[in-house]
Every structure is written in C-alpha cells, then in structure tokens.
Amino acid sequence: MKKMISQATIDRLPLYFRTLRLFEDEKIPIISSDELGRRLDITPEQIRKDLATFGQFGRKGIGYDVHDLKEKLANILGLHKHWRLAIVGVGHLGGALANYVNFASLGFSVVALLDINKKVVGTQVNGIKVADVTRLNEIVAKDEVDIGVITVPAQEAQGVADLLVASGVKGIWNFAPTKLNVPATIPLINEDLSIGLSALSYYMTQE
C-alpha cells in the first residue's frame, strides 16, 4: 500500500463499478458525478473526491465515459485479475458461497473446498470435491489459491487463519465472528454478519 486511502473510499469504489456496469448495459455512454450520485445516494462531490484519489478520469463540462471509467475502476480494484478462492469450512454458509454466482462476474472463482468433518470430505459441492483440511498446503500450491475464505465456527477460525497464512494465500476473507490475528502483509476482510443484524436490532429498538 503506497498512499493511504480511506476504507470508506475503497468501499465505495465497488458501488461505482457496479453502477457503471448497469449504465453500460443501458448503452449510456457518458455520465456525470451528479447522475451517478443520484443512483447511489452519494453526493457528487464525494464521488469526484473519491475518483480524484486515483487520477483524472473525467472531462470538464462533459462527465465521465462510462466504459472507460468502469475499466479504470476494475483495474484499481484488481478485478481484471482472476482470483482463485479456497473455502475452508463447508457448512451451510461455505456451501452457499461455493455456489454464489455473483463472484464469477467479478473475476473470482472457487477452486477448492476444505473441511475437517469426515462426513463432508469427499462429497461434491457445485462440482468441487471437498478435501480434508490437512491437505491445505498441498492444495493451495497445486490449485494456485489466492484467497482463503474462512467459514468455520469462531473457535476454529484462528487456527484456520494460521494454516492459510502458512500455506501462502495472499488474502483472507473471514466470515467467522471473531477477531483474527494475521500478519499485516496479508489483507484480511471480516464479513461478520452478526454485526449488521445486531445493528438492525439496535435501530429497531430505538424509536
């Protein structure tokens, strides 16, 4: 990471990207920050500021070329690379992610599934055979896994994270509701569903 760019900005880029895709589908060649902002409920100033972090992508008095900006954002986000995922923990959530189609359109594909449960190991999910978690190292190397997805219970998550780091994955996507310690060199994104649900409960409780 060279420049320090805010998490908030990074999290908005995928929204811009997604919306530009839709504009492209609608054969709209040019959009302004104003139109884009209206679609996403984000101020045009915010959008211009976010984009300005990475360069000058628009034309004054005109707006942004939809296709061009979309491609630029894809490059910034690394969505042109073909990321390979291994899911550790093939329970309901892990299984659902193995089948999740939205990832493919962003350049991600699930190439390996691992579990500790002997009853699950050997079964097929979405055409992929579930391997024993002890084979993680071997599989990460052989299948050129980039990203480890953690969908095991909280108590086992740190152990799995350690295994993933040792195996050489480049990033970790964690669904276990627990704080993980991984080296600062390995990007880690936490997808803690209980936070959102608790927040919802909070807002429903206040009146």
Place this chain on the structure above:
Amino acid sequence: MKKMISQATIDRLPLYFRTLRLFEDEKIPIISSDELGRRLDITPEQIRKDLATFGQFGRKGIGYDVHDLKEKLANILGLHKHWRLAIVGVGHLGGALANYVNFASLGFSVVALLDINKKVVGTQVNGIKVADVTRLNEIVAKDEVDIGVITVPAQEAQGVADLLVASGVKGIWNFAPTKLNVPATIPLINEDLSIGLSALSYYMTQE
C-alpha cells in the same frame, strides 16, 4: 432514534457484547477497558467513549462487571427481544441463512421462508415450508415477522423491499447488491458481500 450515535459506535457494540460473553464463559467477573481493548484491537479510550454514549457502566479504579455490562449492551442492542425473521429468496444464500445457528444465540429466529420459484415453494428448509412470495402479507401478519431478509437477485430486490415495507415488517436486512429505497422509518442494513471481496482484491493488488 433520539440521540445521534455514530454508525461506527453501533458496529462496535456487538463486538463488545460478544467478547463479554466469552469472558463470562471463562468465569471472569470483572474486566477493564484495557483488557477488552487488547482482545479486540480497539483502544481502551475508544471503548470507554463508546460506552459513555449510553451511560456509566463501570467503576473507577476497578473496571466493568462482565455480566452486568453484557446485559446492559444486550438491552441497548435490543438483543433481549425475540426477533422473528422472514427470508425472501430461498437460493443458496437464503437457505444458508435459514440454517445459520449463530442467529439463535443472539435472539433471532427464522419463522418464514418465501420464494417466487414454483420448484422451491412447498419444499422444506430446516423444518420450515417455503411459501409463495404472493402470500407475504398474510405470513408477516400471521407469523408476526419483524425483519425481512432479502436474498433475491439484485433486479428483484427493490420489488421485494416494497412488498416487505407494505407488509409491515419493522426492519430489512438486505443481501442483494443494490441500493434500496425504503422509508426512513424502516431501518435497513445492507450486507453486500461483493464490497468486501472487491476491497480484498484491491488490497491484494496494491503492494
């Protein structure tokens, strides 16, 4: 919503709550903001500030009573209520959420499943029969549904959101990767998995 409390604070409360539960399991009666912070990688000042938003829960020179603070947080977050969920869209993700055990321990239970697909309607998932989405109103009333969970494709999400609002749910938990418009009186939490995954891709791309 009376006082305006930052989203960041609200999102940290579930972390405190969860960690206090673990401390309670470990039979630890008292903790300091320092210990809690070390466990979560959050500064003790931040924790004290967050808690101070809601009252005075600690004892100077001593720390916080684990059980007491846990209960106070549960009350603030509304986790003592028994929230009833209806999941609209019983695909892989919806099905996984229907089976997700972590919710139960937070006071949430899935009471209804709905889908538009005739092949899915009538099947059982985790002991719940999938109903046709046209019966939404009836089911929300009969089963006293509080929260509508949206796990349908993006293009259908706004329509489902409108149906849910009309049916009288008190909150919406949206997994569809799209911006939803709902009345400001209905809390809406977006759980957009593609944002986290794209952010991970971004960080893995920067070196």
Place this chain on the structure above:
DNA sequence: TAGATTGTTAATCGATTAACAATC
C-alpha cells in the same frame, strides 16, 4: 458565448486520541 461539469482547494464536521480529574 453560456451552460455544464470536472478537479482541487478551503471550510466544516465528526470521530478518534490524548489528557486528566475523580474515585475505587
């Protein structure tokens, strides 16, 4: 040209961090 819209600088707002008095 007049109108539209970007990119960027300056102003504001809000959240985090630091400091410390109160007190157990």
Place this chain on the structure above:
DNA sequence: TAGATTGTTAATCGATTAACAATC
C-alpha cells in the same frame, strides 16, 4: 496511601461538504 481505572473534556486527526477556477 499508592495504584488502577473510569468518565469526560480538550486536542487532534481525518473525512465530508462547500466553493470555485478551469475548461469542454
């Protein structure tokens, strides 16, 4: 008492919003 730790005020930092010159 001395040491520990909270609750709260003040200082800092960072993100958003406003303003506007540049320019298509």
